[in-house]
Amino acid sequence: MKSIGVFTSGGDAPGMNACLRAVVRAAIYHGVEVYGIRRGYNGMINGDIFKMKSSSVSGIIQTGGTLLKSARSEEFLTAEGKKKAFDQLQLHGIGGLVALGGNGTFTGAAHFGDEFGIPIVGAPCTIDNDLYGTDYTIGYDTAVNTALDAIDKIRDTADSHDRVFFIEVMGRDSGYIAVPCAIGGGAEVVMIPESQLTLPSIINSLEEGWKRSKTSSIVIIAEGEVEGGATKVAAKVREALPYLDVRVTIIGHVQRGGAPTAQDRMLASRLGIACVKALLAGKRNVMAGIINDELVYTPFAETISRKKSISSDFVEMMDILSV
Structure with a gap:
């Protein structure tokens, strides 16, 4: 050749x-x-x-x-x-x-x-x-580290204001970005296409945390999760648990760029x-x-x-x- x-x-x-x-x-x-x-x-x-x-x-x-x-x-x-x-x-x-x-x-x-x-x-x-x-x-490694850096910063403000953050990372058909971000970022819950974690179980987990005086939480969601992404999931949780201060962050295409x-x-x-x-x-x-x-x-x-x-x-x- x-x-x-x-x-x-x-x-x-x-x-x-x-x-x-x-x-x-x-x-x-x-x-x-x-x-x-x-x-x-x-x-x-x-x-x-x-x-x-x-x-x-x-x-x-x-x-x-x-x-x-x-x-x-x-x-x-x-x-x-x-x-x-x-x-x-x-x-x-x-x-x-x-x-x-x-x-x-x-x-x-x-x-x-x-x-x-x-x-x-x-x-x-x-x-x-x-x-x-x-x-x-x-x-992959760069994308995970980029997302994790953002999650660490969000954790700071979640702790400061007693908030529950729903953070959406990329992964249309895969939870490979979401899982290491959840483990490395100390998240309470991770939602990925592969596990099909149900919304009632998430609501129950956050409710149990609140009862234990846990005032802030991080939920990592892969964009392809069956419940519909961070915005939809957060809206349903806010409706079920109105006493939680719920916020949403979509990290988005920043995960594709950078050195x-x-x-x-x-x-x-x-x-x-x-x-x-x-x-x-x-x-x-x-x-x-x-x-x-x-x-x-x-x-x-x-x-x-x-x-x-x-x-x-x-x-x-x-x-x-x-x-």
Whole structure:
């Protein structure tokens, strides 16, 4: 393989740039030309492709966001769109792709690779940490620490004013951000899609705390929780327990930005290099990941379809620590 392309797609995650840097420099180290594709599959279709050098990725390891930018592409979902994308890759002599993204990115890559026979290897870049085939995804550690920093500050004002705060963190389908934030932030309750904790049990828990003269509490809620997010849950609790001073904070997209932690920079660098090595070794339609500190490659079909569950140990920890 004489040349590869690299692109970022879907939601941005801290460490994407660190991973991009690793891909570019690993390719150059192995004597392979590398092309950057701007704005994901959209840029692939439109030919927004340029040759990258080592200097192209200088000074980006510490930055959030993505140098190549990201965009969603409805056109890529069509046969005509995929054909346009493939023609552009052929025009630039690109023989393989590195995809930096999450579930949606790999779904598109799996179909594209199967239909046109182009080798694609993915690096898991998503703050949700919800991809099967890796213990941690790039951006997850930074997102948790960003959210936890905000939760620590909210705890100060909750204690000062005897308030109950409902804090919503990201996690449309996963509680992987919410659980460590709840444990690390000393929360009394955590609500995640996986556990389906009922509203009556939350109301009962807060009521019992009030009876024990507990004047402030923190409830962490993943945005995809079945009861409807922090605003709806807080409104129902306020109605049931009107004597509580209830407030809501939605941390939101701040979790996606900022400088990646040391752990995310290391993970991104390791997986970026692994993606290039995989392409050169003839692998295709797989995601590079780390399980028990060992490099593994999981087929896209598997990482897309299989559910990554929350450890029952974490749930038990919350039960114990919230007494």
